[in-house]
Amino acid sequence: MASGGGGGGDGGRSGRPGQADKYSVLLPTYNERENLPLIVWLLVNTFGESGNNYEIIIIDDGSPDGTREVAEQLEKIYGSEKILLRPREKKLGLGTAYIHGMQHASGNFIIIMDADLSHHPKFIPEFIRKQKEGNFDIVSGTRYKGNGGVYGWDLKRKIISRGANFITQVLLRPGASDLTGSFRLYRKEVLQKLMEKCVSKGYVFQMEMIVRARQLDYTIGEVPISFVDRVYGESKLGGNEIVSFLKGLLTLFATT
Template sequence: MNPFESNAALSMQGSFSTPNTHKYSVILPTYNERKNLPVIIWLLNRVFTENELSWEIIVVDDNSPDGTQEVALQLAKVYGEDKIVLKPRAGKLGLGTAYIHGLNFVTGDFVIIMDADFSHHPKFIPQFIRLQQAHNLDIVTGTRYRSTASPPLSGTQPGGVHGWDLKRKIVSRGANFLADTVLNPGVSDLTGSFRLYKVAVLRHIITLTVSRGYVFQMEMMVRARALGYTVGEVPITFVDRLFGESKLGADEIVQYMKGVWSLFTGV
């Protein structure tokens, strides 16, 4: 019997019905996010506090010239240096290595990875946690391309994308369709970067992952499936960044195509 067939009729709002003793570490890679950082941290603090969860945020900044690090230090004074932990790097070294760097400093038993630009709203985190707890999942990933949680979870809302033009939507859909057809990973949104991991699982998979750019998220999920880890999906609403510029360009798309082929032949 598939363990995911049982229906978890759990509420999506308010604090958890039973005390949650776990600690959740958010790894937040940043580059020129001075305007976004105070608001995303305020939202994260509100979600964790309202749900009575233990938390910390590891800010991995790649030497932003806009003063992001100075803002992070000020936020640490407001929320506590045990809550906001700045761990900068010398420059832009890639998303994958940002998570590897951040993992060296987490003290939680679960890790949440997400963007700092409001593309990922913290309000979905309780849904991630409830789905993980209901089925003891190793990974929960946000999806823009499903309307219900998988495995089932009551109260979820349809996923979607807001703020993209038609070209960007076609590229994203096409990239996921290609990867799904070639790799058959069992998840609907391989390029998403809003996920919850058991910390030991993340440490294991990340040591095996070769990609460090746009392909990183896809490779992580493909390897997780190949290793037999359990993965669930929660529909999320993805909103294009409010401040700053998108970091996706032609080079990343080419890397993605090469990455699909590499994973097809090597995993």
């Protein structure tokens, strides 16, 4: 599935002719001590099997649970050319975490995903395949098409997510089926451009990225994914997030 018309068609867009693609995975963390070793192991294995060049950038926002110390150990185990720990002193938000991570990324493609095991790295080769097939600027994981789905959520969470997605589709007509998901592959220069335009924080941020992409005529491919609720730790979605989502949605509707 594609939207827009500005990004496709130029086979040399991924970089200089003959330059091999490299994928920088940005992993923002906050209290993910239990999940981090497993997600990193899965990523290393996935990239090892596919043969794609990669690096994993861990952006820890001053987690009090020892996430940073675990990340330091992982850097020693896998090597500092594959695992780059780029921590910050305190929790400063998802958008700024991506900006911070991008400043250290050497890949020409950026993959963003959650560190809590809700996104399985096994879908990454499909993202890469999809991007190459359509020369897309963005490939977004979708829970709402094909064999995509959500596992481990109660009915309330499913209704909130579906409802948020439905309202957004009606108001913004974004040309993508899953707006609040955060498992995506971007061309690096496209992500940089979108970050410059993006004003939202928190839950609305992912949605704004797709809406701005449509405005700028970037092309979007979609890959169905399974989303699994976190195994360890607390979900970060609460009543405040729902209120701020609705406010952000109305702001986007008024300004786009």
